[in-house]
Amino acid sequence: MSRLIFAFVVFPFLCVGQSLPKSADTVFLGADTIVLFEDKTWEYMHALNFNGVMCDEMRNSIEGTNLVVDWQNDVTFNYDNDMRALTDSIWICSIDSLHSGFAIPCPAPITSEFKMRGKKFHYGIDLDLKTGDTVLCAFDGIVRYSKYNGAGFGYLTVVRHYNGLETYYAHLSKLFTKPNQRINAGEAIGLGGNTGRSYGDHLHFEIRYFHNPIDPEHIIDFEKGELRDENLIIHKKLFDYRKIDGSKRKFAQAKNKTPEQIAEEIKQSKERKYHTVKRGDSLYAMALKYDTSVNKICSLNGISDTKILNIGEKLRIR
Ligand SMILES: [Zn+2]
The missing domain is CATH 3.10.350 (Membrane-bound Lytic Murein Transglycosylase D; Chain A)
Incomplete structure (x- = not known):
């Protein structure tokens, strides 16, 4: 990747601050939470307001679409935000210099893809693990939800990442994290299982952006165990599920763009004014x-x- 692009990649995330210490424990005091870190510092999470919106381009696109940005520990997702209404493409990075970690949640074959399954759309992918296998966090972030979910996910952990993406790890048998704690890519989320609406051991894995699911395979090459691209262009077609046909999916578009093309897209998005x-x-x-x-x-x-x-x-x- 050229130096020019690297500068663009780093820029939106400068406001994140220095890299964060690892959490060691979480203490609950009534409605509030104190997270203790390994370096013996602690953080009072009462006023936690982490919305994952880190750059002006994203903020503009989001405000223009009236997206709801919230932080709730008891709600998985809602239908308030319809990303098909996006007027502009949003450019984010799946990883960046401050949060450069990435891990495959579990190294297992995909048994069910992101597509229509019978009469319902399957908004994630299924990975063929065995109960007790360790499930890893894909990117650095903060745990937003971690408990039993009665709507079908079973034991579920949701992590919000610093670019606004969220990852969902469902049907777990054991949870290792608490809401509002920081977690890094590669750290254990819990153990795989068969809880909730699940028929056989597997990990149901989702990636959502402001509550709207994106095909995880658009971002991650599960076969190679790596990210497809550090650049991720979010556009409304990603969310037009009726038109998504599992057999015709193409994932290579982003990689075919030259650094100059991406730089030009970013330049154009900066010139947008509302x-x-x-x-x-x-x-x-x-x-x-x-x-x-x-x-x-x-x-x-x-x-x-x-x-x-x-x-x-x-x-x-x-
Ligand atoms: Zn599934």
Whole structure:
């Protein structure tokens, strides 16, 4: 990877801070949690507000789509955020210089893919482990959910990573982590099992972005045990499950892009500009203010020039 791209890769994550100490124990005090780290420091997790949004490009795209960003220890996912409404592609890194670790959750063959299975969509992949096999955390992150899930996951751990992705490890027989504790790639999440709606030992593994599942094989090459690409372009087609056909999946697109193409995409996304509609705003006034035209604003946002503007609504200007 060229130096130029490396700079881009590092930039969005500078605000994360230094690498974190490993957690040694978690103490619960009423509704609050204290996490003790191996270096004998501790952190009071009462005001935990970790939303995984680390760069302006992502923030813009997300605000433009009115995505809900939350941190809940008792809820797995909800249907508030429909990523098919994304207007822009979001560029994130699966790993970066501060959180460079990656591990395959368990080295086992895939027995069921991300696709329609009977009448239901299978929003993850199944890995053929045996009860008692150790399951590893795929990327660095913070445990958001770790308990028995009555909706079918059985013993489930959900980890949110520093790029906003979440990984789900389901049907476990034993959980090793507590909510709100930090965990690194390669550390044990728990032991594999057959709990919940499961017929035979296996790991059900999901990757979600703001609650919306992404095909894990889009990101991870399970056969080779490695990441397909450090760059991950999130776009609405990833979430159009009706059009996903397991037999026709292609995973190589991202790798075929040259560093120059990725740099150009990033440059273009930086040039995007949004305007939040205020009282008294009109398309004409916005066009004047940003030195553009009403037609241009309309076509960027897929609206007509007779549209009634709502206060607080975000419109793309460039
Ligand atoms: Zn499954």
